[in-house]
Amino acid sequence: MHFQWYPGHMTKAKRQMQEDIKLIDLVIELVDARIPLSSRNPDIDELGKQKARLILMNKADLANEEQTRKWSEYFRNKGFYVVKLDARSKAGMKSINDVIMEACKEKIERDRRRGIKNRPVRAMVVGIPNVGKSTFINTYAGKACAKTGNKPGVTKGKQWIRLNKNVELLDTPGILWPKFEDQSVGLRLALIGSIKDEILNIDELSLELIRIIQKNYPGILKARYEVEEEREAVEVLEQIARNRNCVQKGNELDYSKAALLVIDEFRSGRLGKITLEFPEG
Numbered sequence: 001m002h003f004q005w006y007p008g009h010m011t012k013a014k015r016q017m018q019e020d021i022k023l024i025d026l027v028i029e030l031v032d033a034r035i036p037l038s039s040r041n042p043d044i045d046e047l048g049k050q051k052a053r054l055i056l057m058n059k060a061d062l063a064n065e066e067q068t069r070k071w072s073e074y075f076r077n078k079g080f081y082v083v084k085l086d087a088r089s090k091a092g093m094k095s096i097n098d099v100i101m102e103a104c105k106e107k108i109e110r111d112r113r114r115g116i117k118n119r120p121v122r123a124m125v126v127g128i129p130n131v132g133k134s135t136f137i138n139t140y141a142g143k144a145c146a147k148t149g150n151k152p153g154v155t156k157g158k159q160w161i162r163l164n165k166n167v168e169l170l171d172t173p174g175i176l177w178p179k180f181e182d183q184s185v186g187l188r189l190a191l192i193g194s195i196k197d198e199i200l201n202i203d204e205l206s207l208e209l210i211r212i213i214q215k216n217y218p219g220i221l222k223a224r225y226e227v228e229e230e231r232e233a234v235e236v237l238e239q240i241a242r243n244r245n246c247v248q249k250g251n252e253l254d255y256s257k258a259a260l261l262v263i264d265e266f267r268s269g270r271l272g273k274i275t276l277e278f279p280e281g
């Protein structure tokens with residue numbers, strides 16, 4: 001799914017989020033584990049500042065494990081609870097219930113002191129388009145869940161998914177818009193496929209990807225494409241075009257075809273587990 005953002009969209013999404021956040025105890029924010037910062041919108045920190053916070057490092061199956069560990073540490077140091085995840089798989093879901101209870105322990109304790117028993121924790125899922133919000137809700141909630149109807153004091157039409165006796169989830173995720181102002185952020189979002197390919201220069205994008213891989217993941221390009229990877233990026237792309245038989249009419253090398261190949265293989269994980277940005281220090 002691709003999104004085109006206009007100021008009107010953003011204002012509406014933000015206003016909706018402000019309303020929804022009033023109803024919940026916990027913000028479950030999905031980020032893309034390959035670009036944990038560039039796939040965030042820091043506005044959520046202001047919007048959710050009174051709430052418990054859980055970051056799900058999603059698509060961790062595509063990211064470098066060591067970097068995912070470092071990023072998890074980075075977010076934990078900032079006060080977030082963190083779980084790494086492949087939202088398509090049931091496997092990671094078990095631990096999430098426990099983490100949610102831990103993240104909301106102050107609220108649960110407050111309720112207990114006031115004599116309120118069995119009030120479920122309420123949560124909502126937020127994140128930029130394509131980060132895996134719907135996939136997560138489907139996998140996490142599964143088929144067994146019952147949707148609960150409108151409740152007194154809750155905006156009409158809001159649907160809550162009762163996950164278990166302790167947790168309710170707002171059934172529609174909150175959409176955050178990515179921040180494109182910084183060029184390198186835009187580049188990373190483009191690489192993971194968050195920006196329409198049609199408006200991108202795929203050749204240029206693939207050269208940037210090749211440079212990132214050359215610098216941070218030596219050996220990968222050589223192993224996959226049998227290229228001399230210490231060459232200039234454009235020469236590496238040329239070798240990939242040659243070795244993968246990317247040719248156009250007249251037997252000329254087709255750089256764009258090779259560029260698309262590299263980007264596709266990165267996005268699908270065939271190039272390996274690659275994180276594109278790194279926590280400082």
Ligand code: G4P
Pocket residue numbers: 001058059060061062085086087088127128129130131132133134135136
């Ligand atoms: P959204 O609601 O946040 O917009 O995202 P959505 O759940 O629609 O997920 C977007 C794409 O990402 C889906 O692929 C989904 O299968 C994939 N996805 C979600 N979570 C994970 C994960 O943890 N790991 C991997 N590898 N993929 C994940 P899709 O429907 O095939 O779309 P696309 O691939 O054509 O973009």
